[in-house]
Amino acid sequence: MVLSFVLIQNRQYVTTSHPPHSPHPNTRHPHRGKTRLAKWYSPYNDESKQKLKGEIHRLVAPRDQKHQSNFVEFRGSSKIVYRRYAGLFFCACVDANDNELAYLEAIHFFVEVLDQFFGNVCELDLVFNFYKVYAILDEVFLAGEIQETSKQVVLTRLEHLDKLE
Template identity: 55%
Template sequence: MLDLAVSSWTGLLMIFACINFVLLISRQGKVRLTKWYSPYSQKERTKVIRELSGVILTRGPKLCNFVEWRGYKVVYRRYASLYFCMCIDPEDNELEVLEIIHHFVEILDRYFGSVCELDLIFNFHKAYYVLDEILIAGELQESSKKTVARLIASQDSLVETAKEQASSISNMIAQATK
């Protein structure tokens, strides 16, 4: 009985994909966002980005969105001028990762109002915050778009409050030093 429970539990654990890293690459090969969930040295990261950029950017639009690479699978999807790439273990579900990518893009779209590459360049910290609300340690944390939107709005509110307090403190200091 215990063996059956353990095998069901391990089967359940295998449903969720473990993402090793996330890359957002422009069509020109510029990196717009990276998030590493597995340990890679800076030299290895640079090599990974160069290799994957070469592989993904040269693929035809009619080919599938999965690439076998170094014993892993890289799942990618192009939205406008950006490629959203996630590296997973070979036994993980590619379709689930495509859904995670789409989920991330939908939330970015809601937040920025039709997200574009410039939004990610100038507001990269917000894009990272959105990604951190969706994924923790390379695993899906939150699948509800409403919950993520509420958490992001709460974070934005905290940032605005902190800015206002910092501004009032600097005004008080300026007044006191006159």
């Protein structure tokens, strides 16, 4: 069970204006989400990373959360496992043969740790404390594999890291 990458992207929209007499004066179109965190466990060049970010967002953003699963086939040999929390998509690219439910649970665990660490985490916490978010991610996943599943162990380690600052 190995991750290729983890992305956290927001759900960004672009509003376009039409003439005032148009039936839809302002229309919102989904646009590529802004990536708030990207962790790569497989080697990709910068151009590939940018393409992947856009491709992943276009794949998960329009999906119906009530009627479609949180797993999407991706490039034949992989799957995207994702979960939406408020306006953020937490996405992980895993091997097609891996247990997607384990990764879905790991994403939820990661969000629970974020929530407890920051006290009701929001997108601004991810932006302004990105280095702490990466530290939390590194406590949960090591070299692309699920490393720790105890919330208390992770939070205790993070407490120790905070004391070092």
